[in-house]
Amino acid sequence: MNKSFLFFTALICSTTAFGQHINNPGSNHGNKFEQLGTIISDPNSYRSASGAPGPAYWQQRADYEINAELDEKNLRLNGAETITYYNNSPDPLSYLWVQLDENQHKATSDNKLTERSKITEQMNYKALSEIINPANDLGVKILKVTDEKGTALPYTINNTMMRIDLPSVLLPKQKYKLKITWNYKIPDRMADGGRGGYEYFPEDDNYLFTITQWFPRMAVYSDFQGWQNKQFEGRGEFALAFGNYKVNMTVPADHVVGATGECQNYAQVLNASSLKRWNAAQSAKAPIEIVNLAEIKSAMGRKSTAKKTWTYTAENVRDFAWVSSRRLVWDAMATHINGKKIMSMSYYGPEAYPLYNKYSTKVVDHTLREYSKHTIPYPYPVAISVEAANGMEYPMICFNYGRAEKDGTYTEAIKYGMIGVIIHEVGHNFFPMIVNSDERQWSWMDEGLNTFCQYLAEQAWDNKYPSQRGPAHKIVDYMKMPKDQLEPIMTNSENIINFGPNAYAKPATALNILRETVMGRELFDYAFKEYAKRWAFKHPTPADLFRTMEDASAVDLDWFWRGWFFGTDPVDIALNDVRYYQMNSMNQVAENIEKKKAYERDQYNISRERNRKQGSKFAVERDTSLNDFYNKFNRFEVSKTADQEFKNYINSLSADERALYESKKNFYELDFTNVGGLVMPIIIEWTFKDGSKEVDRIPAYIWRKDENKVTKVFAKDKEVVSVQLDPYRETADIDELNNAWPRKGQPSRFELFKQQQAPRGSSAGANPMQQSRQ
Structure with a gap:
């Protein structure tokens, strides 16, 4: 187990155990706004206090030459690779660690052994067979490990990791093959x-091969943790070194191959028609089908027994993946960013054609443009979307879902789900394929940042796009869950219960709140771009992000990282009371009218009211001798000198005082309570008597002296009839009922319906497109 990981986890556990009250426990201040201090790692010569790479920053490099053959008949992949490993660290290395991700499928792997299981009322064959006989023939078979001269090297396989012992120490600045x-x-x-x-597609007896995490890959050795050799258990993804690749893939001759990088031999593997279309696509502004639907349907029925080898190269990438099948339509178009041409491409089967042919490559093009706007210009020559009924990303190529009904129709949910997943997976080219964070450790650094950029791209696609992650109110249901179902964002991937909300939605929401509510777009966008520029093709940590965002904006955000990323408290700011004040007019006539109203209101009671109504004869009425001066005294009579006294008061005021007096301001004193615990800005919408509205924004720092309760007075020109907190639902407040004055009810609706029993397994969603054709 990695020592730095244990130390980091211990820090997180200790801080979250005390609710982040690490400086002044038990106090109502001095906790939520303290600097992060020991929660994050200290800056050093490798990573500066500004969040930028330090003057001594280094990272390892690994180049690959790989020959692979796809054995379609036996469903086997054979491979041989040569790795050139560059030790750019200051440390001598006596062994190397290599990842064997395919071993996650072995019955003896950690993730298989630790999977929970139980008996249910209905058990299928697969579930029972895995319990009765979990053994399988999956996992990597290592046939040989040698140096470049062919001399065998000793190695040890531990689950999904393989240690290769070197014959002599690999010194700094040396390389090893x-x-x-x-x-x-x-x-x-x-x-x-x-x-x-x-x-497998039984209707046409063909396969779609998505070849990912398929070759032994070098683990990362870094300045902040040494070897990242935490086992691959399926959720925490990858920490990988950059390098250059040359890959030869031998496949059935009628297969189409798409891969990371650029193909070096299209002239040999494409027929004349496809090659001509490929050349035309180089300048196309709309997708051109390189291989069309009619051609793949023909190939699906014939199945060639010959072989072809496709050769791809890629520079400065952290991984390599590919797709191979005879049932792939392939289209492409040119995308131009900052004068650089990128080939946006898609590969998809017949069942995805109605959706992917219309949208996929154009979504790729859109994603590259939007992400480049918010991070760095896309640096690679290719970006590919493959329909494969899943969602996963690799450099320059990703796998997505989105299939139509057999009649060619599709639901709105499938349409937007497909567009969203393509944006997301193509967007992963930026996080973590370029800004290369450690996914095995901090899933949120790639998934959360990418989901935030996905939200920006979705909203740029269509102003009415139904984004599910990003808007603040969408995270409320998660944040109001019981604390035993929550973890801080800063939690290792394998330990998270609700992975999607924690690693994707909550950090994306937090960043959107930073951009729209805390920092503002101008400051946020500049700082976020700076982070992307600083750490492109490098290995950032959370501290590097936190520090860069502050360094480039001059906004102290430690309170925000502490609350949103290291804690589990929700946002719930309550408006407890509103008190209304006006200045004394000093006009005795006007003041006595108000005083009389107040006096009568104070003297009123129910007994007096009922006695009067039932016609009671009071003692002072029966015996008038009981009356004296005070029975006839008018305590609100205006004095004879009142007018002169008022003039004297006005004349005594300075010009500024008189202007303030004449402004007739209305003053409102508001009491707020931080019910949820997570400090946030206070956003107040005022509705005035004339129907107009106004919004005030109070920074979160108002909670510095008291993190639980604050009171603030506001002066308004017009009389207020209602007050609403967080009117645009931008802070993720989990209880909107305590946000209004006067309090508002929230009516719900119910429907009277005839009880029906739907057939088991029937579709639950509407398909208006299909209905319109009937």
Whole structure:
């Protein structure tokens, strides 16, 4: 177990255990606004206090030459690779760690052994067979590990990690070349799970191969944790080194291959028609089909027994993935960003054609443009979307879902789900393929940042786009859950219960709140771009993000990181009371009218009212001798000198005082309570008597002296009839009922319906497109 990970986890546990009250426990201040201090790592020569790479920053490099052959008949992948590993660290290395991700499918893997299971009323064959006989033939078979001369190297496999012992210490600034020969049975991705494998289509007896995490890959050795050799259990993704790739993929001759990087031999593997279309696509402003639907339907029925080898190269990437099948339509168009041409492309089967042919490549194009606007210009020459009934990302290529009904129709949910997943997975090119965070450790650094950028791209696609992650109110249901169902964002991937809300939605929401509510777009956008520029093609940590956002904006955000990323408190700011004040007019006539109203209101009671109504004869009425001066005294009579006294008061005022007096301001004193615990800005919408509205925004720092309760007075020109907190639902407040004055009810609706029993397994969603054709 990595020592720095244990230390970091211990810090998180200790701080969250005390609700982040690490400086002044038990106090109503001095906690939520203290600097992060020891919660994050200290700056050093590798990582500066500004959040930028330090003057001594370094990272390792690994180059690959790989020969792979896809054995479609036996569903096996055979491979041989040469790795050139560059030790750019200041440390001598006596061994290297290599990732064997395919071993996650082995019955003896940690993730299989720790999977929970139980008996239900209905058990299918797969579930029972895995309990009775969990053994399988999956996982990597290492055939040989040698140095570049062919001399065998000793190695030890521990689950999904392989340690290769070097014959001599690899010193700083040296490189080492090793060779690995291996194979594995390709898993059925639809049955065995995981990210790569095959999908079988029985209707045409063909396969779609998505080959991912398929070759032994170098683990990361870094300045902040040494070797990142935490086991791959399926959720926490990857920490990988950058390098250059040359990959030869031998596949059936009628297969179409798409991969990371650029193909070097299209002239040899494409027929004349496809090559001509490919050349035309280089300048196309709309997608051109390189391989069309009619051609793949023909290939699906014939099945070639010959082989072809596709050669791809890629520079400065952290991984390599590919797709291969004879049932793939392939289209492409040119995207131009900052004068650079990128080929936006899609690969998809017949069942996805109605959706992907219309949208996929144009969504790729849109994503590259929007992400480049908010981060750095897309640096790679290619970006590919593949329909594969899943969602997963690799450099320059990603796998997405989105299939139509057999009649070509599709639901609105599928349409927007497909567009969203393409944006998301293509967007992963930026986080973490370029800004290369450690996904094995901090899923949110790639998923959360990417989901935030996905939200920006979705909203740029359509102003009415139904984004599910990003808007603040969408995270409320998660944040109001019981604390035993929550973890801080700063939690290792494998320990999270609600992974989607925690690693994707909450950090994306937090960043959107930073942009729209805390920092403002101008400051946020500049700082976020600075983070992307600083850490492009490098390995950032959370501290590097936190520090850069503050360094580039001059906004102290430690309170925000502490609350949103290290804690589990929700936002719930209550408006407890509103008190209305006006200045004394000093006009005795006007003041006595108000005093009389107040006096009568104070003297009124129910007994007096009922005695009067029932016609009671009071003592002072029966015996008038009981009356004296005070029975006839008018305490609100205006004195004879009142007019002169008022003039004297007005004349005594300075010009500024007189202007203030004549402004007739209305003063409102508001009491707020931080019920949820997470400090946030206070946003107040005032509705005036004339129907107009006004919004005041109070920074979160108002809670510094008292993190639980604050009172603030506001002066308004017009009389207020109602007050609403968080009117645009931008802070993720979990209880909107305590946000208004006067208090508002929230009516719900119910429907009277005839009880019906729907057939088990029937579709639950409407398909208006299909209905319109009937």
